[in-house]
Amino acid sequence: MNGIPFFPEQASKAAHEVDLIYYLLTALTIFFSLAVFAGVLYFVIKYRAGSKVDRHHPPSHNMKLELAWSVIPLFMSLAVFGWSAKLFVEMQKPIPSRDALEVIVIGKQWMWHLQHPTGQRENNTLHIPVGRPVKLTMISQDVLHSFYIPAFRIKMDVIPGRYTTMWFEATKTGTYHLFCAEFCGTKHAEMIGSVVVLTPEEYEQWLKDNQWGMQSQQRIETMAEQGAKLFTRLGCNGCHAPGSEGGPPLAGMYGTQRALTDGRFVTADDNYIRDSILEPQKMVLSGYEDKFMPTSPGIEEQQILQLIAYIRSLKEMPAAAAPINRNEAEG
Amino acid sequence: MSAATTSQHKGSVNYLNCDYSLKSWLTTLDHKRIGLLYLIAILIFFLIGGSMALMIRYELLTPEGDFLMSDTYNKTFTMHGVALIFFFLIPSIPAVLGNFLLPLMLGAKDVAFPRLNLLSWYVFMAGATLGTIALVAGGVDTGWTFYTPLSSTFAHGAVVLAVSAAFVAGFSSIMTGVNFIVTIHMMRAPGLTWSRLPLFVWAHYATSLIQVLGTPVIAITLFLVGVERAIGIGIFDPKLGGDPVLFQHLFWFYSHPAVYIMILPGMGVISEVIACFARRRIFGYDFVAYSSLAIAVLGFFVWGHHMFVSGQSMYAGMVFSVITFLVAIPSAVKIFNWTATLYKGSIHLTAPMLFALSFMGLFTIGGLTGLFLASMAVDIHLHDTYFVVAHFHYVMVGGQIIAFLAGLHFWWPKMTGRMYPEGLGKLSALVTFIGFNLTFMPQFILGYMGMPRRYHSYPEEWQVLHVLSSAGASVLAAGFLLTIGYLIWSLWYGEKASANPWGAKGLEWQVPSPPPTENFEGKPIVKEEAYHYSPELHEEEKEYEHV
The missing domain is CATH 2.60.40.420 (Cupredoxins -  blue copper proteins)
Incomplete structure (x- = not known):
């Protein structure tokens, strides 16, 4: 059977355990299918019309048996659910590693x-x-x-x-x-x-x-460097530069809890920064009700991601450069 | 319910020969005629959808795109799904067999609202016409799932026509559901208590509940897709301020229960057929009846299992996953109870019974493979692959279509007054079983290998499995064509059927075949439980020529 592959390669950390659950489910499927098949075949042969077998008092129901074949598969199902949900959470959760x-x-x-x-x-x-x-x-x-x-x-x-x-x-x-x-x-x-x-x-x-640009002999810039340039070009630094009073300071804010004017708290993650760039009025930071942030029409997804990379990199800047961050104080 | 052979009127007036004019068919209020009108309509869509399946399988014989490519291929699988789901599977058993049989099984003259019943057929035909226009006007390339924002903004086919078609057809489904619920509540013969109802009726009751509660949601959803596409009101497209994942929630809120609209009536058919040909009351009647309701209720709370990798919350996913495991239990109960019904029975392997046993095998595999997809960690890998395609077809074709065939053969004598050729019927059951497994078993393996669905080209290493699947599809098609052929043949040349050729219990077998327009002479009175068979007595009697 050289021509028929059955399993894809296992090339990631999660692959092995996913396959184990798959094997278990395959085994259960084969077992139950064969059990039903064997049961049907046995009864069809034994109780075929005309065969001389005892047919007296066929049971109309059997509560214990029926409960058994409801409850036992139920627990088996829940066990598979538990294992699978556990693995799912592990696969979704960030892998704790500094050098990801x-x-x-x-x-x-x-x-x-x-x-x-x-x-x-x-x-x-x-x-x-x-x-x-x-x-x-x-x-x-x-x-x-x-x-x-x-x-x-x-x-x-x-x-x-x-x-x-x-x-x-x-x-x-x-x-x-x-x-x-x-x-x-x-x-x-x-x-x-x-x-x-x-x-x-x-x-x-x-x-x-691959570190050289297409045409130029210049080394390509990191995403954060590209973001920094954009930050200036789009005029973000007018209000968000360290020490500026116009907008909330950005250094160190990534990942913190942000208090909004409507009383909500949101985590400053990638989606939050993206939304704040595209729709500044959607989530206004508490204390900045009277400030207006312009949008940047025509900004591309790639550029937004570069800006995010830049803002995240600000976290590692020397703390002296950034003013006291009121949100970090809260969180 | 006494033996039925007494009420046989050879050559007498029945619902078929009372008036041959076209007008009498198009204005009929007779539930039996409306059932046949539906049968003709859905047969057309079965042939359209089926031939598209063959074109898909023909394209997939080779790894490269060579027969149908990109847009053509995408339109083909879209119309395959739309035709077979909205215009064949959903109406198949309820609108054809349900319409024909419910009043007969209940001892009633007709359904509660005969005019609404005829209207539902016309509404269905209006939807079907829109669907056909959509097909002719260039087709649709969104997949039957109409995911946004592809469908609402980006696709360039006749999307508005196609969603309108499904929208309109939905109303026919709602009308049928309302009609059945009221009929089952109000039109039962004296003595026919809820615990004496045939399980076919229970299954249709559960189905009707889903049709009435679920269909309005898909109607609204498809309407919103049309609105966004036609006049640009932002609902699903983020560029217009919408949320694309919202569509998936709304779509699956109906479309997962819709899977039960398609399979529950099939389960009802299987209960009738197995009871008759095992000469046994269905083992654990209560469990089987209530399991239909359990499926209908739980079915409304599992839609999120289509969305484990959609960006939905992980915790929401867990809730949907665990409820999905729960909904598998009532289905398993039915399979076990049908198997136990065979115990101490007197089993006749007629064609309907072979189809029913085939259903049990295929549905067991279809149901169990659903658990792979309910398992979140495994579903990450399997979602949107051929594994899903295979699982879905095991339930929809191996389950529903095979059950439809079981029912069609079983009640064919009642509906047409003619017997189908039994030998060919058995052959068909065998050929479809083999062809079906050969088509879809390799697709489970393809899915686990990682073959994504809706691809017209694929890596070379998977060709053998695709060729096997395509070979199976041609066997399956031969089986279906054979069945359609001899059923039509039997309309003219089949042996005349007696009122009760199977020796079956149930009120529908007490009237002549085919039944007179008014069904019963006088009001039948029910004095015994459903499936009052007696295998040991039956072994001695031998009075029915066809079993």
């Missing part, structure tokens, strides 16, 4: 655009190192897409207007399929590519090989 590689993914009809934090861009191919947690922050420019790597057993929808994230850690070098799993129009079947898992050394080499 954070790559951004932009889906559009019909291609994947990716950018590494160090600035390297790629289309439809993702190069990553083995054995290092990878976090994808994903958004779509148009319709729904879904980022799917079968060998890693992971998939996440890529939605317009909102970031979704996905975590994984590759365990085996090689080249694997990358598919768009959510139907996205005409060339859905061509929105495919590959994930290339490299050794850490190869990945460093790959980054070096």
Whole structure:
């Protein structure tokens, strides 16, 4: 049976346990199907019309038996649910690691655009190192897409207007399929590519090989550097520069709780910053009711992600440069 | 209920021969004729949807796109889904067999609202016409799920026409549901208490509840898609200030229960057929009856299992996952109870019984593979792959269509007054079972390998599995065509059927085949429970020629 593959490769940390649950469910399916099949076959043969067997007093019901075959499968189901839910939570939760590689993914009809934090861009191919947690922050420019790597057993929808994230850690070098799993129009079947898992050394080499800009001899900038330039070009620094009174200071605010004028508290995450750039009046920070922040018409998803990278990088700036952050004091 | 052979009127006036004019058919208020009108309508859509399935499988013979590509392929699978779900599966058993049989099983002259019943057929035909226009006017390339914002903003097909078609057809479904609920409550013959109802009636009661409660939601949802597309009011497209995931919540709030609209009536058919040909009262009648209601109720709280990777909250996902595991239990109970019904029975392997046993096998696999998709961690991998396609077809084709065929064969003598050829019937049951498994078993493996759905091209290493599946599809198609062929043949050349060729219990078998327009002479009185069979007595009697 050389021509018929049965299982995809296990190339991520989660793949093995997903497969274990799959094996368990397959075993249960085979067991119950065979049990029903055997039961039907046995009765059909034994009680076929005309056979001389005892047919007296056929039971109309049997409460104990019926409860048994309701409750036992119920507990089996709940056990599978529990295991599967536990693994699901583990797969969704950030992998606690300081050196996670954070790559951004932009889906559009019909291609994947990716950018590494160090600035390297790629289309439809993702190069990553083995054995290092990878976090994808994903958004779509148009319709729904879904980022799917079968060998890693992971998939996440890529939605317009909102970031979704996905975590994984590759365990085996090689080249694997990358598919768009959510139907996205005409060339859905061509929105495919590959994930290339490299050794850490190869990945460093790959980054070096790709650190030069297309035309210029200049080194490419990291996402945060690109964001910093944009920050100035769009005039954000007019109000948000350290020491400025116009808008809330940004250094160190990433990940903190923000008190809004309407009394809500929100976490300053990627989606919060994105919303605040695109719709400044949607979530106004407490104390800034009378301030007006202009929008930046025509800003692209890629640019928003660069601004976010820049704002996040401000966290590591020397504290002396930033004024006292009232929100951090609260949180 | 006494033996039925007495009331046989050969050559007498019945609902078919009372008036042959076209006008008499198009203005009929007779539930039996309306059932047949539905049968003709859905047969057309079965053939349209089925031939599209064959075109899809033909394209997938090779890894490259060569027969249907991009837009054409996308339109083909979209119309395959729309035609078969909205215009075949949803009306199949309720509108055809349900319409024909409910009043007969209840001992009534007709349904509660005969005019509403005819109107429902006309509304259905209006929806069907819109659907056909959408197909001719360039087709739709959104998938039958109409996910936004692709459908509302980006797709370039006749989306508004297609959603209007489903929107209009939905009203026919609601009318049928209301009609059945009132009929079951108000029109039961004296003595026919709830605990004496055939399980077919229980299943249709549960189905009707879902139709009435769920269908308005899909109507509103599709209307909103049309509004966003036609006049740009932002509801689902983030560019217009909408939320694309909202659509999925609304869509699946109806469309998951709709799966039970499609499968519950099939379960009702299986209960009737197994009881008759095992000559046994259904084991654990109460459990089987209430499990239909349990499925109908729980079915409304599982929609989020379609959305584990949609960006929905992880905790919401857990709730939907656990309820999905729960809804599997009543289905399992039915399978176990049907198996136990065979115990100490007197089993006749007629064609309807073979279809029923085939249903049990295929539905068991279809149901259990649903648990893979209910398991959140496994669903991350399987969502939107061929595993879902295979699971869905095991339930919808292996379950519902096979049950429809079981019912169609079982009540064919009653509906037409003719017997179908028994040998060919058995052959058809066998061929469809083999063809079906060959088509969809390889798709489970493809899905686990990672083959995404709605792709017209795929990596080379999966070709063998695709070829197997396409080969199975042609066997399955041969089985279906054979069935349609001999059923039509039997309308003219089939042996004349007696009132009760199977020796079955149930009020519908006490009237002649085909029944007279008014169904019963006088009001029948029910004095015994459903399925008052007696296997040991039956072994001695041998009075029915066809079992």
